[in-house]
Amino acid sequence: MTDYKMFDLGDVVLQCKKTLRDVKLAYKTYGTLNAAKDNVIVYPTWYSGQHYENEWLIGAGMALDPAKYFIIIPNMLGNGLSTSASNCPAPYNASRFPDITAYDNVKCQHKLVTELFGIGKVALVTGWSMGALQTYHWGAMYPDMVERILPFMGSAKCSRHNHVFLEGAKAALLADVAFEDGWYTSPPTKGLRAFGRVYAGWGFSQAFYRHKLDMEVMGYASLEDFMVGFWEGLFLNRDANNLLTMLSTWQNGDISNNELFNGDFVKALGAIKAKAIVMPASTDLYFPPADNEFEVAHMPNATLQVVETHWGHFAGGPGTSPADIKVLDDALKGLLAS
CATH class of the missing domain: 3.40.50.1820 (Alpha/Beta hydrolase fold, catalytic domain)
Known part of the structure; x- marks a missing residue:
């Protein structure tokens, strides 16, 4: 449904x-x-x-x-x-x-x-x-x-700075050999997890991490728990080619x-x-x-x-x-x- x-x-x-x-x-x-x-x-x-x-x-x-x-x-x-x-x-x-x-x-x-x-x-x-x-x-x-x-x-x-950030996330995804130039038959999970970790340094602010809001408010047990549970989990549910399509939309x-x-x-x-x-x-x-x-x-x-x-x-x-x-x-x- x-x-x-x-x-x-x-x-x-x-x-x-x-x-x-x-x-x-x-x-x-x-x-x-x-x-x-x-x-x-x-x-x-x-x-x-x-x-x-x-x-x-x-x-x-x-x-x-x-x-x-x-x-x-x-x-x-x-x-x-x-x-x-x-x-x-x-x-x-x-x-x-x-x-x-x-x-x-x-x-x-x-x-x-x-x-x-x-x-x-x-x-x-x-x-x-x-x-x-x-x-x-x-x-x-x-x-x-x-x-x-x-x-x-x-x-x-x-912005040019935003464009550069996206290049870093994209490079992390493309570096996974399982990506196979976009013709993968199963998800390139290493690349998707790396993509999420690049994102983790940008989606929230320095003050967010300084005040440990990932733990104190969002309820994660540790920084690594947040990195895996929130960021890797977010992008493991996405298709890699779709991410690249929308990344191009963003950059342009x-x-x-x-x-x-x-x-x-x-x-x-x-x-x-x-x-x-x-x-x-x-x-x-x-x-x-x-x-x-x-x-x-x-x-x-x-x-x-x-x-x-x-x-x-x-x-x-x-x-x-x-x-x-x-x-x-x-x-x-x-x-x-x-």
């Missing part, structure tokens, strides 16, 4: 100039679309995440309340549910799966929203990490459709890298008409507030709200830090009420 549906997109010509055949976008909805079709929230997934790993931000009494809003979670291409390296037939299977951009993803999501549901206005787009990257794309690509955005712990463009994230803006990043930021709260974490090692400060300075209707936290990038993660979730939820409530 599955708890999601598939939207058939047919053949999609990607930014990389390859045609992906019979593309399917997995999605799940929460709540009911009202008669005016003006209670819509789009909430894209994050790196390696699937829709059910977004559900921690949805609930009765929360900003994303299904009793009030019609919430759509589209799964990113490459995440294992939507068309991905792991489920695509030859010839674009496995390591031949093409590069996918956030622009490709959002164009497909826009078709889902407009063609399947007949929606012309979106009250809010929000998302964490790569979900934030897609949020910025929604605002820049469809400025007359999107009324509000709240990207959290993410950016509109992958840039709201201006398309025919609309031709690489003019400031112009792309200026095109976002939506009322925006941009919410970084003070200790995020991927997306430091300084990157978002630049973005907000060039967005016409945006404010910066920094979450002061020890939890680093995972201040916006899948339900890990209740205090930070409340700050986020309160910001979402305020933005939706505006």
